[in-house]
Amino acid sequence: MLDIVVGGFFGDEGKGKICSFLSLRDSPVAAVRTGSINAGHTVTHEGRSWKIRIVPSAFTNSKTELLIGPGALTSVEVLSNEIEGTGVAGRIFLDPHVGIITKEEVEQERADDYLINKIGSTAQGVGYAEAKRVLRKLRLAEDYNELKGMLVDVPSRVISHIEKGSKVMAEGTQGHYLSLYHGSYPFVTSRNVTASGILSEVGVGPKYVKEVIIVFKSFVTRVGQGELPGELEEEKADQLGLIERGTVTGRRRRVSPFNLDLARKAIQLNGATQVSITKLDWLFKEAYNVKEYSKLPQEAKRWLDEIESQLKVPITLIGTGEESMSTIDLRREKGIEV
Numbered sequence: 128m129l130d131i132v133v134g135g136f137f138g139d140e141g142k143g144k145i146c147s148f149l150s151l152r153d154s155p156v157a158a159v160r161t162g163s164i165n166a167g168h169t170v171t172h173e174g175r176s177w178k179i180r181i182v183p184s185a186f187t188n189s190k191t192e193l194l195i196g197p198g199a200l201t202s203v204e205v206l207s208n209e210i211e212g213t214g215v216a217g218r219i220f221l222d223p224h225v226g227i228i229t230k231e232e233v234e235q236e237r238a239d240d241y242l243i244n245k246i247g248s249t250a251q252g253v254g255y256a257e258a259k260r261v262l263r264k265l266r267l268a269e270d271y272n273e274l275k276g277m278l279v280d281v282p283s284r285v286i287s288h289i290e291k292g293s294k295v296m297a298e299g300t301q302g303h304y305l306s307l308y309h310g311s312y313p314f315v316t317s318r319n320v321t322a323s324g325i326l327s328e329v330g331v332g333p334k335y336v337k338e339v340i341i342v343f344k345s346f347v348t349r350v351g352q353g354e355l356p357g358e359l360e361e362e363k364a365d366q367l368g369l370i371e372r373g374t375v376t377g378r379r380r381r382v383s384p385f386n387l388d389l390a391r392k393a394i395q396l397n398g399a400t401q402v403s404i405t406k407l408d409w410l411f412k413e414a415y416n417v418k419e420y421s422k423l424p425q426e427a428k429r430w431l432d433e434i435e436s437q438l439k440v441p442i443t444l445i446g447t448g449e450e451s452m453s454t455i456d457l458r459r460e461k462g463i464e465v
């Protein structure tokens with residue numbers, strides 16, 4: 128069956144870390160990336176850290192086949208650099224319909240005052256390339272000779288794995304409120320990043336889905352423009368130690384406390400069946416690297432219990448440190464078949 132991992136706020140919730148944990152723990156036969164190179168995922172495993180933008184975060188499990196779905200977009204350069212950086216050559220495959228971003232779209236985006244200054248785009252050419260795809264002017268992976276050896280029909284491959292009874296994981300990008308359709312338009316990205324959008328980009332129907340895991344960070348961050356309810360002054364965020372910078376752009380992220388209303392709505396629209404909370408250790412220092420729920424500080428447990436009772440969806444995966452394996456996995460305890 129297919130498990131989908133989706134972001135619940137404005138991106139940067141820690142999906143990369145959770146996908147890496149799930150690949151190491153569950154050993155899915157394949158993982159499919161959706162989205163594009165505007166998304167930065169930080170993955171840390173056994174003391175090494177990678178910042179990736181298109182290679183699936185599941186790469187940390189060397190047995191997992193890595194796929195990039197037809198709805199995704201990449202540049203050839205970012206893809207080949209990352210394949211080298213992560214050492215995944217030979218087990219990564221692209222659908223022939225993956226869109227290819229060139230220098231032209233990057234230049235067009237950088238020169239677009241509205242996108243750069245009003246929206247706060249990451250300027251990776253993703254929006255322009257997506258627009259060209261809609262106009263049927265974009266070249267696809269199948270048009271590039273150097274990619275020929277890596278092409279595979281991703282939807283058929285995913286379905287064939289699932290029909291053999293194997294587990295496949297679909298990795299989303301950004302977060303619910305950056306969705307082109309369901310987010311805070313126009314301060315959004317150029318695609319629908321919700322669970323239904325992820326399915327559409329992978330190219331398989333909803334009957335194959337088992338779990339939709341929505342990832343929230345223990346606080347909310349946003350880069351670029353657009354509303355952020357309850358936004359903290361920079362000074363206040365400093366005092367609380369909630370200082371983060373963008374993986375792709377290096378921009379300082381704006382911060383607000385965990386937001387139940389945003390979380391509830393994102394759970395509803397994504398049809399989430401499980402909640403993951405990352406960076407618990409950023410709110411409760413003694414939670415750092417804890418791997419068993421019973422060993423968490425009392426106040427952290429109380430905070431999680433309160434959120435779970437409000438959200439009414441089980442909190443199953445709790446991130447307590449940057450390492451992929453610094454994660455508390457409560458799925459079995461909470462009756463979820465893994």
Ligand code: IMP
Binds near residue numbers: 138301350
């Ligand atoms: P674009 O998708 O690069 O054009 O950026 C549009 C908006 O989405 C801007 O506010 C960006 O900061 C935001 N955005 C795009 N990708 C990410 C991401 O991976 N994490 C967080 N924000 C993102």
Ligand code: MG
Binds near residue numbers: 168374
């Ligand atoms: Mg990110």
